[in-house]
Amino acid sequence: xxxxLFITCLSDIFFPEVGRSVVxxxxxxxxxxxxxxxxxxxxxxxxxxxxxxxxxxxxxxxxKAFQSxxxxxxxxxxxxxxxxxxxxxxxxxDPEWSAKAAQLADKTFEFTEFVVRVLGIDDVGAVCxxxxxxxQSCHMSRGLGVRSEPVQLLSRVEGLEMKExxxxxxxxxFGGTFASKMxxxxxxxVDEKIRHLESTGxxxxxxxxxxxxxxxxxxxxxxxxxxxxxxxxxxLAKGMAT
Amino acid sequence: xxLQAADFKARAKEALNDTQLQRAVPxxxxxxxxxxxxxxxxxxxxxxxxxxxxxxxMDTIDNLDSYLEQLAxxxxxxxxxxxxxxxxxxxxxxxxxxxxxxxxxxxxxAKSMITEEIHLNKHLxxxxxxxxxxxxxxxxxxxAGEKPSHIISPALHKRRGEIAELFSQAAGRKLSEDTSELCxxxxxxxxxxxxxxxxxxxxxxxxxxxxxxxxxxxNEGNARLTTSLPKIHIAIMGMERIVPTWNELDLALTMLTRxxxxxxxxxxxxxxxxxxxxxxxxxxxQFHLIIVDNGRSDILATAYKEVLKCIRCxxxxxxxxxxxxxxxxxxxxxxxGPIGAVLDxxxxxxxxxxxxxxxxxxxxxxxxxxxxxxxLHDLLIEHRKDEVEQGYTPQMEKMSFGAFGxxxxxxxxxxKAAKIASAGTTLWAKDGYISGGPGLLAGWTAGRDLPQxxxxxxxxxxxxxxxARDE
Amino acid sequence: MNExxxxxxxxxxxxxxxxxxxxxxxxxxxxDRKPWEGSGQELNxxxxxxxxxxxxxxxxxxxxxxxxxxxxTAVYRISRADFGRVLSEVIAKHGIGSAISWDDGRLHExxxxxxxxxxxxxHRLWRTTENERELRTFAESADMGITxxxxxxADTGTxxxxxxxxxxxxxxxxxxxxxxxxxxxFIYPRLSDGxxxxxxxxxxxxxxxxxxxxxxxxxxxxxxxLALGVHGPGKVHIILxxx
Numbered sequence: 028x029x030x031x032l033f034i035t036c037l038s039d040i041f042f043p044e045v046g047r048s049v050v051x052x053x054x055x056x057x058x059x060x061x062x063x064x065x066x067x068x069x070x071x072x073x074x075x076x077x078x079x080x081x082x083x084x085x086x087x088x089x090x091k092a093f094q095s096x097x098x099x100x101x102x103x104x105x106x107x108x109x110x111x112x113x114x115x116x117x118x119x120x121d122p123e124w125s126a127k128a129a130q131l132a133d134k135t136f137e138f139t140e141f142v143v144r145v146l147g148i149d150d151v152g153a154v155c156x157x158x159x160x161x162x163q164s165c166h167m168s169r170g171l172g173v174r175s176e177p178v179q180l181l182s183r184v185e186g187l188e189m190k191e192x193x194x195x196x197x198x199x200x201f202g203g204t205f206a207s208k209m210x211x212x213x214x215x216x217v218d219e220k221i222r223h224l225e226s227t228g229x230x231x232x233x234x235x236x237x238x239x240x241x242x243x244x245x246x247x248x249x250x251x252x253x254x255x256x257x258x259x260x261x262x263l264a265k266g267m268a269t
Numbered sequence: 270x271x272l273q274a275a276d277f278k279a280r281a282k283e284a285l286n287d288t289q290l291q292r293a294v295p296x297x298x299x300x301x302x303x304x305x306x307x308x309x310x311x312x313x314x315x316x317x318x319x320x321x322x323x324x325x326x327m328d329t330i331d332n333l334d335s336y337l338e339q340l341a342x343x344x345x346x347x348x349x350x351x352x353x354x355x356x357x358x359x360x361x362x363x364x365x366x367x368x369x370x371x372x373x374x375x376x377x378x379a380k381s382m383i384t385e386e387i388h389l390n391k392h393l394x395x396x397x398x399x400x401x402x403x404x405x406x407x408x409x410x411x412x413a414g415e416k417p418s419h420i421i422s423p424a425l426h427k428r429r430g431e432i433a434e435l436f437s438q439a440a441g442r443k444l445s446e447d448t449s450e451l452c453x454x455x456x457x458x459x460x461x462x463x464x465x466x467x468x469x470x471x472x473x474x475x476x477x478x479x480x481x482x483x484x485x486x487x488n489e490g491n492a493r494l495t496t497s498l499p500k501i502h503i504a505i506m507g508m509e510r511i512v513p514t515w516n517e518l519d520l521a522l523t524m525l526t527r528x529x530x531x532x533x534x535x536x537x538x539x540x541x542x543x544x545x546x547x548x549x550x551x552x553x554x555q556f557h558l559i560i561v562d563n564g565r566s567d568i569l570a571t572a573y574k575e576v577l578k579c580i581r582c583x584x585x586x587x588x589x590x591x592x593x594x595x596x597x598x599x600x601x602x603x604x605x606g607p608i609g610a611v612l613d614x615x616x617x618x619x620x621x622x623x624x625x626x627x628x629x630x631x632x633x634x635x636x637x638x639x640x641x642x643x644x645l646h647d648l649l650i651e652h653r654k655d656e657v658e659q660g661y662t663p664q665m666e667k668m669s670f671g672a673f674g675x676x677x678x679x680x681x682x683x684x685k686a687a688k689i690a691s692a693g694t695t696l697w698a699k700d701g702y703i704s705g706g707p708g709l710l711a712g713w714t715a716g717r718d719l720p721q722x723x724x725x726x727x728x729x730x731x732x733x734x735x736x737a738r739d740e
Numbered sequence: 741m742n743e744x745x746x747x748x749x750x751x752x753x754x755x756x757x758x759x760x761x762x763x764x765x766x767x768x769x770x771x772d773r774k775p776w777e778g779s780g781q782e783l784n785x786x787x788x789x790x791x792x793x794x795x796x797x798x799x800x801x802x803x804x805x806x807x808x809x810x811x812x813t814a815v816y817r818i819s820r821a822d823f824g825r826v827l828s829e830v831i832a833k834h835g836i837g838s839a840i841s842w843d844d845g846r847l848h849e850x851x852x853x854x855x856x857x858x859x860x861x862x863h864r865l866w867r868t869t870e871n872e873r874e875l876r877t878f879a880e881s882a883d884m885g886i887t888x889x890x891x892x893x894a895d896t897g898t899x900x901x902x903x904x905x906x907x908x909x910x911x912x913x914x915x916x917x918x919x920x921x922x923x924x925x926f927i928y929p930r931l932s933d934g935x936x937x938x939x940x941x942x943x944x945x946x947x948x949x950x951x952x953x954x955x956x957x958x959x960x961x962x963x964x965x966l967a968l969g970v971h972g973p974g975k976v977h978i979i980l981x982x983x
Contacts, residue, residue: 034727034728036687038727039687039726039727039728040687040690040722040723040726040727041720041722041723042720042723043723043725043726043727043730045727046727046730046731047727047730060736061736062727062728062731062736064680064684064728064731064732065680066680067676067677067678067679067680067683068673068677068683070677072670072673073670073673073674073677074650075631075650075653076653076657076662076666076670077650077652077653077654077655077656077657077658077662078657078667078670078673078674079654079657080674081670081671081673081674081677082674084674084675084677084678085673085674085677085678087678088677088678088680092680165630165631165632165633165634166633169632169633169634169636169637170633196634197590197632197634198590198630198632198634200590200630201630202629202630202631202632203630203631204709205627205629205630205631206630206712206713206717207709207710207711207712207713208627208709208712209278209281209591209627209628210712210713210715210716211278211281211282211285211715211716212281212285212591212594212595212628213630213716214715214716214717215285215594216590216591216594216630217716217717219594241719241720242717244718244720245713245717245718245719245720246716246717248702248717248718249704249716249717249718293963296963296964297963297964300960300964312775314775317773317775318775321771321773321775324771325768325771328768328769329768331758332763332766333754333758334751334752334754334755334758334762334763334764335762335763335764335765335766336766337750337751337754338743338747338751338764339765341747347945347946347948351747352746353746353747353749353750355749355750355753403971404961405959405961405962405970405971406959406961409961409962422960422961422964423961424961425964427963428963429962429963429965432962448962448963448965448967449967451962452959452962452967452969452970455970456969456970456971459970459971460880464880479939479942480938480942480946482946482950488957488958488959488960489957489958489959489970489971489972490913490957490971490972491971493909493913493951493971493972494913494971494972496949497909497910497913497949498876498910508750508754513766513767513768514768514939515935515936515938515939516768516771516932516935516939517768517771518935519931519932519935520775522931523776523931530960533807533895533896533897533954534896534898534931534952534954535954536953536954536955536956536957536958536972537951537952537953537954537957537972538951538952539949539950539951539952540938540946540949540950540951541948541949542946542947542948542949542950543948544948545948546904546947546948548868548904548905549868549903549904549905549908549948550866550868550870550872550875550876550908551872551876551908551909551910552903552909552948552949560750562750562753562754566753566754566757567757569754569757569758570757570758570759
């Protein structure tokens with residue numbers, strides 16, 4: 028099976044270790060991974076800010092980059108949701124590109140969704156002696172309907188004690204440019220998220236979207252709180268026999 | 270009080286510093302939303318209900334002229350008067366005229382968002398009429414000189430202590446903070462108002478076209494008192510608050526109360542079909558129905574049409590994290606929360622409400638619970654598109670996204686930018702983190718650290734690993 | 741009849757914005773799905789009263805009672821012969837001194853007035869021949885209001901009242917204690933049945949006021965703290981008559 032990794036801009040630029048973890052997990056499970064280097068950003072920041080024309084440019088580039096791929100996997104629920112739900116909308120009235128968009132939408136998966144639903148694996152053989160809570164990111168859970176897959180994968184990690192995060196369905200306050208444009212409200216939201224996180228007593232917060240994690244981690248660091256944040260792929264890549 | 274819709278951020282900040290509000294809003298919000306969750310679970314197939322009600326509402330909007338014609342005909346057949354008001358001012362002057370023609374002096378009102386929308390109280394008071402809000406929450410707000418901050422629970426931002434103070438002032442004696450003592454005062458005081466009122470004004474939860482019936486939903490029964498005691502009843506409805514028959518009302522009601530508070534049904538669902546009939550000893554002698562457009566018909570021809578499906582349950586504000594932290598008043602407009610952020614710019618224009626579509630992290634919690642499946646967060650993006658197109662966004666932002674579009678469609682440039690991102694941010698970075706900077710960076714770093722871009726991007730690692738293709 | 745000018749303009753503008761000609765006499769599609777049939781409660785709203793199985797109806801009655809007991813409402817399931825005794829209990833419980841009731845044959849049959857007299861209750865009927873002001877003032881000061889009910893809905897614990905004439909709407913509203921009398925055979929599964937009942941009355945003309953009542957008047961406007969009886973009755977009793 029061949030998979031093209033849609034690394035997404037945040038992981039590409041800020042968190043390359045997430046991409047490396049995804050590659051190692053997929054390869055270990057017999058998947059041939061490639062990374063089309065003509066990919067850029069899914070265009071979500073522009074789209075969500077109302078700049079559709081600019082977003083379309085990014086979308087066309089993404090569509091072209093993955094045109095010949097069999098499967099496209101992204102370590103981000105938000106970017107996968109963008110491709111799956113908004114790409115077809117974005118080219119409404121343009122038969123050529125909307126067909127191409129639909130094609131990409133059909134073969135694009137969020138990482139854990141791909142591992143569980145397509146590969147049919149729920150135990151990747153990871154080991155991680157720690158306690159953690161899981162953050163359900165909004166676009167992934169509501170937009171893609173992917174809720175149980177990451178939890179399922181984490182439940183099979185040896186040594187990992189999962190704590191239930193209260194109010195897990197609530198937004199962490201990231202929201203792309205929202206965090207910058209409405210920073211005061213966003214801070215109040217992330218502070219509440221952190222209060223709930225602290226109430227679990229977990230040492231670590233695991234998520235599937237680097238946007239949310241960057242937000243929560245940034246606030247944790249600023250407020251001097253010692254809770255680690257990790258992308259699920261990083262956790263799953265841990266302790267795997269190399 | 271005329272709230273200015275501009276300066277959302279300033280009001281939000283004020284709300285964030287208001288310790289009363291910070292305790293009150295999440296407290297009530299949690300109660301309301303957990304009620305909805307339980308009600309949805311009890312239904313077991315809430316998606317089917319949402320789907321069907323959404324279709325029903327859409328059919329109603331698509332045939333609104335016909336259903337309204339039928340409604341008007343049946344209200345008249347029931348002996349009621351029907352008035353059409355294109356604008357807020359028309360609705361207000363119709364009410365004024367009815368009051369004047371009947372020599373009315375005292376008015377009691379049941380909670381109604383449409384009367385807030387047309388600023389009815391202010392106008393009637395200027396005319397020298399006494400207007401008393403009879404919903405307990407609205408009554409509290411009237412004493413406080415405030416507007417509702419929630420469409421179902423208008424005074425949810427008020428704490429017990431403030432209410433006791435307001436009631437003590439009105440009573441002219443010291444009342445305790447005990448709910449039953451406060452309520453006893455309200456009962457006595459409001460009863461008097463009901464018994465003396467000349468006109469009762471209500472909104473309309475749903476009007477049933479096939480029988481010319483105005484349906485009012487309330488837990489308190491104040492809508493019943495308002496429509497039973499005064500000689501004149503005026504019901505004011507937004508033109509989209511209509512259902513074709515009692516069959517559709519069944520679904521709409523079932524979802525309204527479950528979505529609003531989690532109740533299976535409200536204590537009172539009252540169907541008013543015209544004034545009292547021959548042989549009746551109670552009920553109003555005159556019944557007026559005012560059907561208000563006030564900008565709604567303009568929405569019909571736009572991408573926002575689905576917002577007219579709204580049945581005003583408030584479920585979206587009960588799950589909204591923005592509403593949770595800033596409350597309803599921060600929106601500076603009649604409707605707050607996600608529905609307000611969609612509706613206010615349509616009713617009032619971007620000049621005053623342009624910030625509201627950005628008062629959302631687009632988390633989609635609102636869309637998920639909407640009982641009529643309005644794609645609320647998508648409509649917020651739609652607003653943002655329109656604001657960009659109509660030039661309401663800053664030039665700097667426009668240029669940034671222009672540059673983004675260029676980079677995102679030129680992989681070589683993008684790659685290069687990714688490569689130099691780390692070096693380019695060293696100016697603001699310390700120990701691998703950035704805690705200040707220009708533009709969007711400033712907003713982010715006001716309360717958060719940002720990791721510095723990695724020294725080696727993923728794509729560079731991949732190339733180094735020798736996995737590159739497509740180049 | 742000619743259409744009033746404002747109405748024509750108003751509706752014409754809607755049609756225009758919808759991008760089509762005015763429509764008239766549109767009927768809603770017949771929605772073939774009934775989502776409540778897939779819902780938690782195993783109710784069969786299609787069944788006719790006569791055709792319903794006794795066991796099924798027994799289940800409805802229980803559900804009706806259970807629902808109301810969760811809503812601060814007392815339900816008494818009694819034989820007609822026990823009506824006087826049970827009403828006397830309610831009177832004693834709340835220290836009732838005065839009462840007003842519907843002028844309704846179904847209540848007269850239960851010897852309501854003699855029960856009230858026996859208990860020394862100052863009592864009036866909502867008789868349409870009486871002076872309106874006086875009756876209204878009496879209703880406002882009465883301790884208890886008594887009505888019959890036209891239907892009960894099991895799913896929600898609702899009673900349906902078709903007001904009008906001697907069945908005044910204020911009786912169930914003004915006094916702090918409200919008693920509704922309902923034959924248990926009038927209990928149907930859910931709101932849909934109430935709606936069908938109302939629809940069936942449209943040809944003969946609906947009363948000016950119909951009420952679906954579910955428990956006591958309540959509010960949560962003070963810190964979501966439940967308070968009963970701020971506007972309407974704070975105490976509600978439903979007397980179910982066995983057949």
